[in-house]
Amino acid sequence: MANHTSTQASFENQPTWAGGRSPFNVSYGKLMMWIFLLSDAFTFSTLLVQYGTQRFSNVVTPITTKWPDPASIFNHFPFMHGLHLPLLFVSVMTFILILSSVTMVLAVEAGHRKSKAEVARYMVYTIIGGIAFLSCQAWEWYTFIHEGARLDGNTFGITKQGYDHLTSVGFGDHFEWADGDRTFGPVPFAALFFIVTGFHGFHVFSGVVINVVVYIMTVRGVFERRGHYEMIEKAGLYWHFVDLVWVFVFTFFYLI
Template identity: 60%
Template sequence: MATNTLSTEKKFNWGGGKSPFSVSYGKLMMWIFLLSDAFTFSSLLIAYGFIRYSFQSPIHNLVVKPFDHLSHDFVQEMVEKTKYFVQDHWPSPELVFNHFPFIHGMHLPLFFVSLMTFILILSSVTMVLAVEAGHRNAKSEVSKYMLMTIIGGAMFLGCQAWEWTTFIGEGARLFGNPYGPRSFAALFFIVTGFHGFHVFSGVVLNVIIYINVLKGTYEKRGHYEMVEKVGLYWHFVDLVWVFVFTFFYLI
């Protein structure tokens, strides 16, 4: 009888008495939360894809040659000669987002967003390095990498703020913009704003965890699982940016 129950326990993951997913409750719930959050973000991207393609494609894209939009003179001439930004054609994002902080009068298409992507991926790397250090219970390393992650997140937020300021300074508003369909700027503000809010909450969470690491809370607890959980959230924010970047600037 006793051996019988023992073999059942071994055989079935869902027989009770142990975690069928082999992760802790907190981590599993973080995964479920991230899944639901992914649904929210995808609804925004679905809306973007639908609205973007319910408008005409950028006017002159059919006549441009590859890499034409990288040239400053070509773009300036094209935008000035022809009325490029019109109501029923979606604008080409690289002609709108071509500014870079401290560099004036130059046409640098998508350079700044690429830099933002780079910063966020790098902060994701430092986060996973913090998690890795947590496995070895190396407190000083965890705190070092957590601090780097926080700085990366703050830098990203700064970039986002600059991007918004420039865009608003050019006359873009939630209900209208000088570049084309109203929904172009509206979707930009809503999607990047929602993502930026997630980054902001991520930075706040990271700061809380960082303080706890410094206080030695997790050292006393014997494991750094909280760093892993917040790490999951932080990587998710990075993942969402990958798709926001793909949809907003490429599709």
């Protein structure tokens, strides 16, 4: 072992607990990214605990001054004003995020082959997907606030009349709230929506910034000179985590 030719080879041959060896066989940066994501998962979990407890103590019933049915609120689609289209827009957002996750993982794969042009191309696709998602979320927030969502109150409770009105319209029919359809509901409804989707949106925004930085580094040949594209993998881990959080936001805020 005294005269090793390559540092890396000697590094890998060390016994696990002697020091000088990565027990998980990942790089320092990637391990730290995983640790960060774990702590971030805890952060999102605290928000989910808060949301779940509030929600379960205000059980959803169709006719309610309790937790509002998401289908009665998130039923808008851009350029289709006044139509009842629950879940459609948010499914499109989910599709955009899944697609950008795939282009990200394709960039990672191209990085393994050290193909600079392909990495750059897939990074551009990923950035476009992220910006598209953020735009969708901005529209969603705008519509929600326009409908009367406030941090300190909730006017999305549904009366008997409102329930009959809502159940009489089908998917894609024209729908506008009438007087007396809505009443007050549990106060933290909109606040929790804004906090959780806002926190997730902020993560998407940071992800886009990270991806732009990594893209510029790729184009300028930083990774080419470095000899490996591991930075793409680290950025990718973060980006997939954002997608992962969205899976649960989608499930708990829109589906259930």
